Amino acid sequence: MSLLAAAARRSSTPHRLLISLHHLLSTLATTTTASCYDPTAQFLPHDHHRGLSLPASLRRDALLALVRLLKTSPQCHISLHVLCLRSGDPSSPFAPLDARFAAAFRLAASAPALRPFAAILLAALLPSSAWDLLSWSSAASGSASTRYGTLRLALHAFLAAGMAAEALEVLARIRTSGNTPSLSALATLLRLLFRSGEVQAAWKVFEEMTARGPRPSLAIFNAMILGFCHRGMVRVGSGLLGIMGKFHVVPDVCSFNILIKGHSVFGRSEDAFKLFDEMRMSGIEPTVVTYNILVDIRCREGRMEDARKMFDEMVQVGIEANTVTFNVLIDGYAKAGQIDKADAALAEMKSRGLVPDCWTFNILAAGINKFGKAIKLAHSIQSLNETFGSQVSTDGLDMWVCKLCWDGRLDDAWELLLGAIGQSVPVGVAGFNALIAAYSKDGFYQAAFQLYRIMNKPRPDTIITYF
DSSP: OHHHHHHHTSOOOOOHHHHHHHHHHHTHHHHHHHTSOOGGGGGSOTTOOSOOOOOHHHHHHHHHHHHHHHHHOHHHHHHHHHHTOOTTOTTSOOOOHHHHHHHHHHHHHHOGGGHHHHHHHHHTTTTTTHHHHHHHHHSOOSSHHHHHHHHHHHHHHHHHTTOHHHHHHHHHHHHHTTOOOOHHHHHHHHHHHHHTTOHHHHHHHHHHHHHHSSOOOHHHHHHHHHHHHHTTOHHHHHHHHHHGGGGTOOOOHHHHHHHHHHHHHTTOHHHHHHHHHHHHHTTOOOOHHHHHHHHHHHHHTTOHHHHHHHHHHHHHTTOOOOHHHHHHHHHHHHHTTOHHHHHHHHHHHHHTTOOOOHHHHHHHHHHHHHTTOHHHHHHHHHHHHHHHTSOOOHHHHHHHHHHHHHTTOHHHHHHHHHHHHHTTOOEEHHHHHHHHHHHHHTTOHHHHHHHHHHHHSOOTTOOEEOO
16 A cells, blocks of 8 residues: 555656546546436526536436425425525525525435435535535534534535535545545545546545545445546556455456556557456456457557457457447558458448447548548448438538648549539538639639539539538
């Protein structure tokens, strides 16, 4: 632990790819729930500027608890009324902050399922009310459970608002009062600290857990490993994996996947494969995510035969490849100039019932464009258009027309644009403008006017977007 502590206190600049990985994994739940209807969002102020939303796993219980209380408890009506008053509503005076804090506490105390909901309502008042919330939570009177309840509510509100410094202050007050914070709150705090680059503060929180409780769980260790890998400190993450047994925690496939990805990003492919062997020897079965990372390693090294062997091994052990797996393989073939094998992998992908996505198109387009095959790109657009049902991105096509014009390949740009029109692929006005401007700049005025007439008199089955 002492060696890990010393390593953890060293500052390190995060790698941009691991920043993307960390951001993806730490915001996956938020991204997923943002696309779904959240019935509790109607209680938030209309002028709040934070993407506040209850996790999908908590919405049902919170909503049912709220419905029960609205039917049976007049106090719940009063609390919601106080919390949801609008500062711009002339028909009702703006409730004082202390009254709103107290209403949120009563709501949280009425049912455990409403605690996250109450914290979200308070988070909507932040950061302008941060000092008031800190003062209110510290000055709470009553029994020990009541005082702890106010601190716990304030902690979750600051975490929901993404305010790490204030959350640390409330955590210190909870420790001083002799109480133990929840594992869920600490896991959220650790992710927030790592996301903001406060590695030493995160390590201090972890050290307090090992000394004063609660005992770190698997989720805590995975959050720590991911955070250190995000900061480029993969060795520290590996050390945490080694000490998990001392806390009676067994690593899972997610723990290994994070470290394997960390090694791969920093070019330590052999360490990644050693960790893969260690994972299988410990009895942990790899997932499709594991194999996607390993196939990507071989593709980036240009070892396409080994990448294909890894792909075949995954199929042999009974793991189904997904769209990401094929995208990684197609990307490797495209960058290696093996366009025919990339097309074969795309055909295999479709034969397995998998649907190509926008990444598939961009990968193929980049590879085909690199080797000067604009006609082949038009046919690939047609194929993907049939697969998606006319949902190929117009921006993607415009981008490649502009790229060809920039490179001076006007004939290829012309073939690509007309090929797309002939296949009823949506074409943006930006693509037409780029080619018209390129023709005009080089003195090909007749070709520019011809393209202008095509743009203004499209065929009935041609789609041209003007925005």
